[in-house]
Amino acid sequence: MDEALLRSLTPTVIGILGRRGADFAAAEDAVQEALVEAVRVWPDDPPRDPRAWLVTVAWRKFLDGSRADTSRRRREELVQEEPAPGPGTETDDTLELYFLCAHPSLSPASAVALTLRAVGGLTTRQIAQAYLVPEATMAQRISRAKRTVSDVRFTQHGDVATVLRVLYLVFNEGYSGDVDLAAEAIRLTRQLAASVEHAEVAGLLALMLLHHARRPARTRPDGSLVPLAEQDRSRWDTELVAEGVEVLQAALARDRLGEFQAQAAVAALHADARTAEETDWVQIVEWYDELVRLTGSPVARLNRAVAVGEADGPRAGLAALAELDPSLPRHTAVAAYLHERDGDPVTAARLYAEAARSAHDLPERDHLTRQAARLNAQVRG
Structure with missing residues (x-):
């Protein structure tokens, strides 16, 4: 059973149902039901065309649900006008779904949950386990989020920066339950990068790859944290580091610097040092200067103070820290x-x-x- 394939097809199938007349909430519900059916049927009877199978079953689920709705007559007229369910067009609706799920009217928590379900193809149970909340609580959160965006046109363009913030929130949740959210965030960001030419999308992907490369060395067997300076760098994933650096270099070459590219540059400098003592802290301070200029973020200023302490000595770091709010x-x-x-x-x-x-x-x-x-x-x- 190829769960990765199922999840990758989710945005496409939702988009096809949307173009056939289903509103977002109904389309998403129908696709989730089709995914459950696929998990039950495919191991014994795999389809020749998985996408066509999902579209057919999801459309049938949608029609079954709509017949009980007050708009039954309109839906039946729609059925007569629509072509028979099948693979649909080759239009990729992934980007529109990202924008819809990261709509500014949603809270960050709701946007993350809706993105994981509609774009990531995760079940409500999986998302609830990942966030350590009851499934009923997560179901209510997703239901409210879908109602909030129900009137947003499916093709309405959104803000890439908002989408990236949502994906970064997913990545920073890391791992819990049976879903590795860091890996899922990387998968979704790769998907987004394939849909849109944007330097900051590439910057976020590079940042995720470089941070994820250090994951095996971040904790001891007992679960305790290992600070960056003490990590066994031989355990870092060199392939992810190389890919992250390559993606970052391509993004920087576009000369449209953004905050995720600057953060990725810092991560790349850490990854480039064979030992903690060889870290180029002077360059790291320069990148934090860029990050502060771009964002004015107090967190960036705090990290800059650490870097200044490494580059120019602890007294200089404490002086930089003294300029910041102690409640940070x-x-x-x-x-x-x-x-x-x-x-x-x-x-x-x-x-x-x-x-x-x-x-x-x-x-x-x-x-x-x-x-x-x-x-x-x-x-x-």
Whole structure:
């Protein structure tokens, strides 16, 4: 059973039903029912033309549902006018679906859920497991999202930047349940890159590939975090690194720099260093300068302070950090790291413990707690 094929066909089939007159919500529901039927039937009776099979079954599911609707007469007239269900045209509706699912009227959480279901082809159960919420809760979220965009024209163009933010949210969720959301985000971003010529789409894909390449080295067998400087770089996926660098170079050559390209450039410089000591921190600071210029992001400024601390010394990093809002996430942890590098373990230990208390992520909290304990033991010794 080729689940990847099923999921890749989902946007196309939804688009075909949409052009035949189904509204988005009804088309998406019908396709989900067809996918369930495919999982049941295909292992014993695989179709010669998977897309045509899905279109036929999904259209039938749509008609079955519409007959019970108040618009039954209109739907029956539509059936008489429409050609027999089949493979449909070769029009690729993937891009329009991305825009629809990332509509600005949706909350980020709803946009992510709708994208995973309508574009990614995941079931409600899979999405719920990935986000560690009850299936009924996720079903309600998706249902509300579909109602929100029900009046949006299927061919209405949207904002690529909004789509990219949604995909980046998916990527950063990583892995939980039986769905690897980081891998799914890469798949969807590859799909988007094939549909649109846009330097920032390529920049996001490069960023995802370069970050994903380091994944095997990010945690120890017990699940604890391994900081970048301590990672075993022989465990990094060199093929993903090479692909990410190639995609980034092609994007930068278009001379339309954006925030994801700048972030990917930082990731590429980390990937290029054979050891942590060989990292080109001066260039990394320059890329963070570009990122701050492009976005004004406080998070970019915080990361820049770390890079300045590595390039010009911890005192310079602390000076850059002093210009930022102390309530920023990770501000206290960065201050702890820079104070440790500046030879002040007492202050660093206190700040690590403070950062641990405010950390929302359990592995990060454990990591910060261990850092504080290590320095306290060093001071007592």
